[in-house]
Amino acid sequence: MEFHKKLQLLRQSAGYTQKQMAERLAIAPNAYQQYEYGKREPNIEKLLMLSAILNTSLDSLLCREDWIKSHGGFFDE
Numbered sequence: 001m002e003f004h005k006k007l008q009l010l011r012q013s014a015g016y017t018q019k020q021m022a023e024r025l026a027i028a029p030n031a032y033q034q035y036e037y038g039k040r041e042p043n044i045e046k047l048l049m050l051s052a053i054l055n056t057s058l059d060s061l062l063c064r065e066d067w068i069k070s071h072g073g074f075f076d077e
Contacts, residue, residue, distance in 0.1 A: 001063050004038035005006075010054045010061070024053050 011021055022032035025046055034040035042050060051061050059065070060062075 001067055004036050006063050008036045
């Protein structure tokens with residue numbers, strides 16, 4: 001799964017609107033929407049805030065397991 005899709009899924013599961021997320025992150029609503037549309041990515045500070053707000057690990061939020069699987073033997077060398 002891609003980050004922007006995971007972010008949307010986690011937000012919806014937590015019961016937040018995009019506007020509420022933007023408010024919690026202290027950013028404009030359209031900036032947050034761009035995260036979910038895959039047009040923009042948050043900086044590390046916002047990633048840490050997102051993981052805390054959504055009560056999830058950074059590994060989960062960033063789809064780390066999916067990334068490792070998609071890169072096959074990248075770590076086998």
